[in-house]
Structures are given as structure tokens and as C-alpha cells.
Amino acid sequence: MIKKLILPVLLLSISIGNAQGKKTKSYELASPGGQNKIKFELVNNAPKYGVSHGKTEVIAPSDMGFLLKNNENFSSNFEITNVKNSTFDETWEQVWGEKKNIRNHYNQLVVQLQQKDKNKRKLEIQFRAYDDGIAFRYVYPKQETKDSIFIMDEKTTFNLKEDGKAWWIPAYKENRYEYLYQNSSINAIDTVHTPLTIESKNGLKLSFHEANLIDYASTTLVNTTGTQLKTDLVPWADGVKVRVKDTFTSSWRTIQIAEKSGDLIDSYLILNLNEPNKMGNPSYVKPYKYFGIWWAMHIGKYTFWEGDKQGATTAHAKEYIDFTAKEGLHHLLIEGWNKGWTQQWYENHMHMFSFTQCADNFDIEKVVEYGKEKGVELIGYHETGSNLINYMKQIDAGFALYKKLGIHTVKIGHVGSKLNMKEWHHGQFGVNYFRYVLQKAAEYDLAVFYHEPIKDTGERRTYPNMLAREAARGQEYNAWSEGNPPSHVVILPFTRMLSGPMEYTPGVLDVEIKQGYPGKRIHGTTAQQLAMYVTFYSPIQMLADLPENYAVPGYQFLKDVPTDWETTKVLNGEIGQYISTARKDRNSEDWYMGSITNEKARDLDIPLTFLDSKSTYEAQIYADAEGTDETHNPSAVAISKKTVKASDVLKLHLGGAGGTAIRFKKL
Structure with missing residues (x-):
């Protein structure tokens, strides 16, 4: 009416x-x-x-x-x-x-x-x-x-x-x-x-x-x-x-x-403002969480290239597959599996990667077969080095290999200041290239997530095999640079993430990076890393840390939190200061909430009006422990449970650069 x-x-x-x-x-x-x-x-x-x-x-x-x-x-x-x-x-x-x-x-x-x-x-x-x-x-x-x-x-x-x-x-x-x-x-x-x-x-x-x-x-x-x-x-x-x-x-x-x-x-x-879905609902397009042989290479434990500390080996792959299967996840990314990686791989050169030939000490067919036995699927990886002349010659062969092996997702990187050392990533040349690759991937039943990409303008509505992309300063900068300041992670949801899902690669629970480069660390708390799985939206979320660093109680939240949502509500927030987001799981009656803050400690009152008014929930709360902030015992997570209803107001304390993650389990 x-x-x-x-x-x-x-x-x-x-x-x-x-x-x-x-x-x-x-x-x-x-x-x-x-x-x-x-x-x-x-x-x-x-x-x-x-x-x-x-x-x-x-x-x-x-x-x-x-x-x-x-x-x-x-x-x-x-x-x-x-x-x-x-x-x-x-x-x-x-x-x-x-x-x-x-x-x-x-x-x-x-x-x-x-x-x-x-x-x-x-x-x-x-x-x-x-x-x-x-x-x-x-x-x-x-x-x-x-x-x-x-x-x-x-x-x-x-x-x-x-x-x-x-x-x-x-x-x-x-x-x-x-x-x-x-x-x-x-x-x-x-x-x-x-x-x-x-x-x-x-x-x-x-x-x-x-x-x-x-x-x-x-x-x-x-x-x-x-x-x-x-x-x-x-x-x-x-x-x-x-x-x-x-x-x-x-x-x-x-x-x-x-x-x-x-x-x-x-x-x-x-x-x-994008065209309706042209693909239907392909069976191979699914949201999920995944592990990866990735962070170990960024913190210097392993190398991307062949040698004594090579990360992508058959032996390491089997270890990671065992861990992935034990933890009940089903996807694993392995970077550096192919020929062409050198110590200068990230520099501006026309690098000559192969997209079908395995690196020494790595057998992709054996690794894939081992993964199938354990219920773990590999995520393909193509680092182009922005040498698209080389990539376009091999793209069909590379995608065909993945289709033959039963791989259904590919991460495609474009490290380099310009494509072919000539054209901007975000000019018309790049726009057409990235769209072409996405459509080409669909021919081989592949979903895609891009790094060093063209920015997102909503094409995931038309092509739902476009899962996510980077297009911002992500977690890896904490491994080898001065790092991302606490304000960075409470700016991203109001800026970059307005364009679409971001592959930030959260979930590094060892925020002091004890096994990494001296003096490098994450400028935030472990509880904040947990909360990012709700405040940062992506249909694919990496659990980026080393396997051994997940033997902590707070890890349970990462096992529970889904990646596909029925609805989303931003409960509060100011750009560069703090944000609290609630999301309802698409496949259950549970809600999840994440709150994160900048360097300033913060007390927040959260009305739970987003919950079903006729139901009762168990709030499983993962918060900064008392006295915890970026520089004081940042890995300490206080875990508690509380029965709540939609009429309640939850009081949260976030330490400086901290956060709180909550699962509301319907009783």
C-alpha cells in the first residue's frame, strides 16, 4: 500500500x-x-x-x-x-x-x-x-x-x-x-x-x-x-x-x-548496479576456510623458491594436509609449488613461471591424491609476476591441469608495479585482462581469488566464481615491514571493503610472531584477530598462522565461525576508531559478532536486539584478558559463557588494539 x-x-x-x-x-x-x-x-x-x-x-x-x-x-x-x-x-x-x-x-x-x-x-x-x-x-x-x-x-x-x-x-x-x-x-x-x-x-x-x-x-x-x-x-x-x-x-x-x-x-x-547472475549456482563455488603454506614463507621460516628452506615440498604438504584434516577443514593453499620462483620473484622483472611443471621436491599429483584420501582439496596458485605475455600462453594448460586434478579454486597473483612492466593494473588493459581470466576460469570449473588485482566493482553478482581479492595492504605486511598500525584495521571496513570481499588473511594468533623476523609483530591482540572473521567479510577466510600456533583455547572460535551469512548488521562504528558487526549464519540459527578497536581501549554497550526475540542464546565470548592490549600480554584471551536474550545489553571491554569475538548459540 x-x-x-x-x-x-x-x-x-x-x-x-x-x-x-x-x-x-x-x-x-x-x-x-x-x-x-x-x-x-x-x-x-x-x-x-x-x-x-x-x-x-x-x-x-x-x-x-x-x-x-x-x-x-x-x-x-x-x-x-x-x-x-x-x-x-x-x-x-x-x-x-x-x-x-x-x-x-x-x-x-x-x-x-x-x-x-x-x-x-x-x-x-x-x-x-x-x-x-x-x-x-x-x-x-x-x-x-x-x-x-x-x-x-x-x-x-x-x-x-x-x-x-x-x-x-x-x-x-x-x-x-x-x-x-x-x-x-x-x-x-x-x-x-x-x-x-x-x-x-x-x-x-x-x-x-x-x-x-x-x-x-x-x-x-x-x-x-x-x-x-x-x-x-x-x-x-x-x-x-x-x-x-x-x-x-x-x-x-x-x-x-x-x-x-x-x-x-x-x-x-x-x-x-551489476548485472544479474549469469552462472546459476555452480557446485564448485563454495565459501570456506582454509590453511596454507604461506605465512611460514612470509616470516622467513620457509622460502618461496627451491632450496634448503623450501616451503612447497611434498613432505611439508602432507604435514599440512594431516593438520587440515585433523582440524576438520577441507582446503589447503600451497604457494611456490611450480617452477620459476627465485629470490627476486617479487621484483619488477618479466619472470618466467611455469604453470604446469612442479618445483623440485614437489609432486602435485601425489599431493592431490594424498589430500583426497584425507578429504582435503588443494587450492591452485598462479603467481604471474605481472608477466601476462607468459601467463596467457599457458593459462589454458594451467587451468586444464587443475581441472584434471579436481582442483576448484585458484589464487592468482600479480606482483609487479605494472602489467607486462608497461600497463597499470587498473587501466582498461587490466580491466579487460582480469575479466577475461575470470570467464576463462569458469570454463574449467574454477573459482578465483585475485591478489594485486583490479579493484572490486561488484562483478561477483554476475560471476559468483569471483570469490574475493586483496587490493589493499593486508596481513603479510606485519611479517616483514613496520606493520599495519591499529587504526588500519578499523579503516578498512569503511573504505576498501565497501567495494567487496577482501582477502586480508587474518587468524595469526601468535601476534608477537615469535618465530619470525626480529622486531616484527602484529599491532593488535589475539582477540582482535579472532574478531576480524566477523568484521572483515570474505567468503574464503584463511587461517594464516603456523599449525602449531593454533593449539590455544581461542582457536575454537575460528573452527566455529562460518563464512556464509544470512544477514549482516553493523551495530556501531566510527571510521578509524572502532566497529562492531553481527552476522547470522546462513546454515544455522547462530549469530556471530566481532568488535575491534584502534590503539585506544574502549568500553562498548551492545544491545542484542538483532537476536531472535523469542529465543535464548549461549554467548560464547572470546575477549581480551584483563590488562591485555597491543603491548601487554597481547595473546591472552579470556573465554567465558553467558545466557542472553534479545532484550539484553552486553557490556564489552576492548583493550588497546584489541577486540572481542562472540558466538551466540541458539539454545
């Missing part, structure tokens, strides 16, 4: 805009609940848009359009040839995810433009207004004359009405996305990757990103003047931003808008 009342009002407001359009060329689109509005207008024949939330102007009139080759201006001298509006409302189901059922409800305005010069180029701009944000994209339809299109610049700007605090990482740097977040005013930011998160002075929380990125260049944002941000498409090596033939469709430019920080995480706008 409510929908029937709202819909005519919405269409009336648009029709008034249409009537006014003949005179002012101005149109307004409101979201279904009216929270967010987009205004489109032609000003001196140039397209402009603005955005408001309630009575607050978020984006003042901002530029749109392109610069094409030969300095052809494709951003002015337009007239409107048609305007269409529509509404859409559906609920769709994720194959796997942080929430099973997602509502996709928006109002759309499509403006068709044509330039008034001799070429009469046409451009369509599609706007969508959601209650959790807005989106728009450009469609260059087939024209009367065919030609190759070279986009030299996209002129899209975001003219923020107010300044604010921005959390950002720089673009065009050697380590891709793997940087610590900086926090500054808008006018002090560099050219930055998205998602870019801003806390505006008016209190609104904003995230700028893109969705459904196909055959186009990634967006970065550059501060041009004051509080204005401009799109800076990642170029090809020759400076061209995008090259296509006849037509193109840009990714959606997105702004998620929230009044509370946690509402940014509870938004599914990015997923909703």
Missing part, C-alpha cells in the same frame, strides 16, 4: 520536471523514499548534475562529458532529445554473501542528448537514485557513422558543497593499492583510488566509487580546486584513457550516502 501511495507522487514530481524541461532543461529524480535527489540540467548547453540528501546539498552543480581525440569537446553544445523515467523494485538472492537476499529498489532517469554540430554525436546519461546513494553512467550509442573512439579525458566532477575528512590511498604508485590510509581534508588529498570515504562537515558519510566496470578504465579522483574532485581515468601507456569501437558504456559513478558510518557498510548499491 505504501508503494502505491509513493509512486504517483514520485512520477508527478518528474513530470513537473519534464514540463519545466522545455523551458529550463532541468529535471529532478528522487529516490524511492525521497532521501536522495539528483538534479540534471543543461547550462549553456553543457550537462550538469547535483545531488542532495534531505535538505542538505551534497554535490553542487558539477561537470559531465568527455574530451575525445584531436581535442574534440564532447561535453558541451548539447540539446535534449528525449527523457525517460522509470522505477524498479526487486529482491534477489546471492549465491553466497554477507546477506542472502538483497533488495534492489531505485528510480531512474535517462537523458538522451545530441550535439548540435555537424557530427551530431549522441550521448545517453543514466541516473539512478537509491535511498542509500546515487549513481550515473554514460552510454555512447551506435551513431550514424562508425569510428574508433579514443577517450582522452572524462570531465566528470564531484563539486562537494562542504569540506570534510577524507580517508584515501594514493593512485599511480608502485605498490598499487597496498598503502596505509591517510586522513586529511578534501583539499589536501593526492590523486587517489576509490572507494574514497569522506566524513563531511555536515555529518554525512560519503563513499565515492564505481560499479560494473567493463571494457573501460578505472576511475581515480584528483582534487582540482577547493573541495572539487575530478575523475582521472587510468591511462594506457600511450596516454589514451579508453579505446573502443563504435560504442561504449562507462562504469557507474557511485556515491553512497549515509548518516551513520555503519550504514555505508550496510549499503548494497555497488552490487545492485
